[in-house]
Amino acid sequence: MVGIYLTISALLLVRSEQSVRLGAEMYDHLEHVAARLRTHIATRLGVASHVGEHWKEQKVISVLEFAALMHATLDLFLDIQAIN
Numbered sequence: 665m666v667g668i669y670l671t672i673s674a675l676l677l678v679r680s681e682q683s684v685r686l687g688a689e690m691y692d693h694l695e696h697v698a699a700r701l702r703t704h705i706a707t708r709l710g711v712a713s714h715v716g717e718h719w720k721e722q723k724v725i726s727v728l729e730f731a732a733l734m735h736a737t738l739d740l741f742l743d744i745q746a747i748n
Contacts, residue, residue, distance in 0.1 A: 711741055 718733060738744060 708741065708744060711737055711744065 715733065715737065719730075
C-alpha cells in the first residue's frame, strides 16, 4: 500500500515539474514572439511616418519621386501593401 502511494506521489511530482518547465518555456516563447511583433509593427509604422513626413514637407513633389520612394520602400518591406 505504501509502495503504491509513493509511486503515485512520485508520478504527480514529476508531472508537476514538467508542467512548471513547460509553462516557463511557453512564457519564454511568447515573450520572444511579442517582442518580434512589437518590433515588426513599430518598424512599419515608422516607415509610414517617414513617407508621410516626406509628403507633408513636400520633399516628394512629383508622382515620379513618390513612385521612386515607394518602390525603394516596398522593396525593403514586402508586406506593406498600401498607404492611404
